[in-house]
Amino acid sequence: MPEIERAAVIGLGPIGASWTVAFARSGLPVSVFDVDAARRDAIADECRRSFTGLGMTAEAILAAMGLVSVATTLADAVAGADYVQEAASETLEVKRALFAALDAACGPETLIVSSTSAMPLTTFAAELPGRERMLIAHPATPPHLLPVVELVPAPFTPERTVARTAALMAAIGQSPIVVRKEVRAFVMNRILAAMFVEMGRLIGDGVVSPRDADAAIRDGFALRWAFLGPLEGADLNNAGGIEEYLTKYNSLYEDYARETKGSAPVFTRELIETIARDMRARVPLENIPERRLWRDESIMALRELRAKRGSGIT
Numbered sequence: 398m399p400e401i402e403r404a405a406v407i408g409l410g411p412i413g414a415s416w417t418v419a420f421a422r423s424g425l426p427v428s429v430f431d432v433d434a435a436r437r438d439a440i441a442d443e444c445r446r447s448f449t450g451l452g453m454t455a456e457a458i459l460a461a462m463g464l465v466s467v468a469t470t471l472a473d474a475v476a477g478a479d480y481v482q483e484a485a486s487e488t489l490e491v492k493r494a495l496f497a498a499l500d501a502a503c504g505p506e507t508l509i510v511s512s513t514s515a516m517p518l519t520t521f522a523a524e525l526p527g528r529e530r531m532l533i534a535h536p537a538t539p540p541h542l543l544p545v546v547e548l549v550p551a552p553f554t555p556e557r558t559v560a561r562t563a564a565l566m567a568a569i570g571q572s573p574i575v576v577r578k579e580v581r582a583f584v585m586n587r588i589l590a591a592m593f594v595e596m597g598r599l600i601g602d603g604v605v606s607p608r609d610a611d612a613a614i615r616d617g618f619a620l621r622w623a624f625l626g627p628l629e630g631a632d633l634n635n636a637g638g639i640e641e642y643l644t645k646y647n648s649l650y651e652d653y654a655r656e657t658k659g660s661a662p663v664f665t666r667e668l669i670e671t672i673a674r675d676m677r678a679r680v681p682l683e684n685i686p687e688r689r690l691w692r693d694e695s696i697m698a699l700r701e702l703r704a705k706r707g708s709g710i711t
């Protein structure tokens with residue numbers, strides 16, 4: 398199996414920029430490209446800020462910066478790359494055109510991998526001659542701090558493509574999971590959607606304020622979930638483990654599923670405005686960049702703690 402020796406990142410929004418940091422931090426040379434010249438101009442400074450935020454030494458930052466090269470064409474970016482991480486805009490037209498262009502421009506062994514949050518590979522790559530080296534690797538935000546990445550093969554993706562991508566992801570410190578069937582929005586965003594829909598209902602029905610809905614997760618389950626998944630969390634809460642838990646609370650989940658089936662749209666304009674008003678009172682828009690830095694530092698501190706304590710079962 399050929400080793401990945403050079404990566405390319407296509408699209409330099411927040412996700413492409415973070416992938417660039419993840420690759421270069423691990424010592425992998427990476428060429429980057431965006432159709433927008435302003436994004437190409439900004440990427441070096443953004444990477445430097447992220448490396449600094451990671452607590453890297455000046456010497457390590459210099460070495461990592463030396464691995465990032467900014468290309469002015471797609472062809473230049475992918476020349477010599479054996480792994481391409483696409484992180485362009487989330488529209489079907491962009492993905493279709495870009496994957497066709499990448500298929501034509503890349504060598505036959507080059508993996509071409511999309512960051513798409515929701516679109517199955519079949520919807521934009523099924524007709525391409527080189528489709529067997531294509532895959533989805535959907536990260537959480539930002540990928541250089543949150544290790545999970547969902548690998549989503551299409552029915553036409555061979556195991557070898559998944560295995561090569563998983564090996565690269567593990568080598569740069571990511572934590573790959575495999576989505577075994579192509580479902581819209583994959584696994585992470587489907588789980589998130591279930592939670593968001595319920596939060597929207599509870600807030601919309603006046604059961605809870607947006608602030609308290611956030612606190613319900615932040616000051617409770619989230620502390621546990623930073624170390625254990627929800628299933629293992631439930632396993633520890635009952636003497637009889639997960640079997641006792643699911644048996645005992647089965648009727649609660651059955652009732653919930655029946656009650657909410659086919660219910661009305663959740664995020665009406667009015668509800669969106671209610672939640673946004675509450676959020677802006679807590680964090681004014683101009684404070685978001687500062688708040689993101691605080692988030693990133695907090696995640697790093699938590700990761701250090703997790704590394705010290707070990708991750709428990711896998």
Ligand SMILES: NC(=O)c1ccc[n+]([C@@H]2O[C@H](COP(=O)([O-])OP(=O)(O)OC[C@H]3O[C@@H](n4cnc5c(N)ncnc54)[C@H](O)[C@@H]3O)[C@@H](O)[C@H]2O)c1
Pocket residue numbers: 407408409410411412413430431432433436483484485486487491495512513514515535536537538
């Ligand atoms: N933002 C998130 O939270 C998140 C999380 C996981 C995955 N994703 C996915 O990652 C991808 C990128 O997300 P983002 O939030 O950084 O997007 P974004 O829209 O902020 O940035 C996309 C960038 O791609 C560039 N672009 C568009 N077409 C291009 C092309 N043909 N060639 C090169 N560059 C091109 C744009 O100029 C822009 O800079 C999307 O598919 C998105 O669904 C996003």
